[in-house]
Amino acid sequence: MDLKSNHAAPVLTDPAPIHKSRLGIHSSLFPYPSPGAVFSSGLYLTIPRKKSIPGKLDDVRAGGWLDAMLSSSPPRKKTKELNFEVASDDADVAFGSWMLKYPSALSSFEEIMNHAKGKTIALFLDYDGTLSPIVVDPDRAFMSNNMRSAVRNVAKHLPTAIISGRSRDKVFEFVGLTELYYAGSHGMDIMGPVRNSESVGDHPNCIRSTDKQGKVVNLFQPASEFLPMIDEVFRSLVENTKEIEGSKVESNKFCVSVHYRNVDEKSWTMIAQRVHDILKDYPRLRLTHGRKVLEVRPVINWDKGKAVEFLLESLGLSNSNDVVPIYVGDDRTDEDAFKVLREGNRGYGILVSSVPKESNAFYSLRDPSEVMEFLESLVKWKRSDEVECKKEE
Numbered sequence: 001m002d003l004k005s006n007h008a009a010p011v012l013t014d015p016a017p018i019h020k021s022r023l024g025i026h027s028s029l030f031p032y033p034s035p036g037a038v039f040s041s042g043l044y045l046t047i048p049r050k051k052s053i054p055g056k057l058d059d060v061r062a063g064g065w066l067d068a069m070l071s072s073s074p075p076r077k078k079t080k081e082l083n084f085e086v087a088s089d090d091a092d093v094a095f096g097s098w099m100l101k102y103p104s105a106l107s108s109f110e111e112i113m114n115h116a117k118g119k120t121i122a123l124f125l126d127y128d129g130t131l132s133p134i135v136v137d138p139d140r141a142f143m144s145n146n147m148r149s150a151v152r153n154v155a156k157h158l159p160t161a162i163i164s165g166r167s168r169d170k171v172f173e174f175v176g177l178t179e180l181y182y183a184g185s186h187g188m189d190i191m192g193p194v195r196n197s198e199s200v201g202d203h204p205n206c207i208r209s210t211d212k213q214g215k216v217v218n219l220f221q222p223a224s225e226f227l228p229m230i231d232e233v234f235r236s237l238v239e240n241t242k243e244i245e246g247s248k249v250e251s252n253k254f255c256v257s258v259h260y261r262n263v264d265e266k267s268w269t270m271i272a273q274r275v276h277d278i279l280k281d282y283p284r285l286r287l288t289h290g291r292k293v294l295e296v297r298p299v300i301n302w303d304k305g306k307a308v309e310f311l312l313e314s315l316g317l318s319n320s321n322d323v324v325p326i327y328v329g330d331d332r333t334d335e336d337a338f339k340v341l342r343e344g345n346r347g348y349g350i351l352v353s354s355v356p357k358e359s360n361a362f363y364s365l366r367d368p369s370e371v372m373e374f375l376e377s378l379v380k381w382k383r384s385d386e387v388e389c390k391k392e393e
């Protein structure tokens, strides 16, 4: 397997089992790699450990960080995503053949709905790059009012949740809708419904709480013990990157994002090295790569895929052949959710991308405007499905 291609680049970690009990976290939340294992978003591979020499630039190069950074959010004209380079003139041809593998969810809408006829669709949406366009300032990634209406309408008809890398509060601030469920910090902070006959409430790290409207909810925060560590790392990252022009460190409660979108490419090695040097003192934290962002998160066996499973269970929609989960997302962390759906042979992942990317999704949409069209089509379909069902009664 080519460790440098596709999803996230590998990161060396040093799991120390002793901390498991000390942190008071349920053992099922810890991932499986043994010392010397390399893992990235969904990848667990054992390779011999390399001795790292603190402060050496080789660290970030050898670890594949720079390759991953260079390939994040690839330019429109040239792509290396499928391990080959194409000239700009051929880009459309390459995209066309990629679409054969990941057909448009809009042109395949009827086909998708044929599978969903008479079933419940559960909808899961990523935020950045899916509901809002990617913009230079992460604090200004607003969704349009039209998109907000589309999400509100779809949530009135279908159980809907947003699963974001952002903090749950921040994504709620951007979306501002009470008709749906929210999971922040890549699924490590879920506010879900309470059901009478439920099993998720018994889940370790799940507590009863109330939402902003005073409704009783289940709050699931499997990484809560990591909060002091994450805060400490956040402060170190801010301090150690502050003189790198354009860099921005964002706290996402249980994760930290180090943005380099606005950093001159010449300084990418420096920013990667600073993050690397801090993380080597925190073996219980790991790094994943997003769109021009380095994401620091706890080493627990929890991701967007697990969040989908948790929410399905909370909604009483797991273990049912009558449920079709659909997950729409654009980023590497969304692959965990696509994988859960693909491997469980249920529902569909839809990748939002305007360039060819290897993915575990089944279908594709080019950008947030196509996502909005897809959501509107779902509402129309649901309305006519309801009318037909009434006629049959």
Ligand SMILES: O=P(O)(O)OC[C@H]1O[C@H](O[C@H]2O[C@H](CO)[C@@H](O)[C@H](O)[C@H]2O)[C@H](O)[C@@H](O)[C@@H]1O
Pocket (backbone or CB within 6 Å): 126, 127, 128, 129, 133, 134, 135, 136, 137, 138, 139, 141, 163, 164, 165, 166, 250, 252, 257, 259, 261, 290, 291, 292, 293, 295, 331, 333
């Ligand atoms: O899971 P998501 O909802 O997609 O969140 C992933 C990260 O999204 C944000 O960063 C990305 O969008 C920014 C605004 O368009 C853009 O400036 C940045 O370059 C992108 O990486 C967010 O700021 C991160 O904290 C999230 O982890």
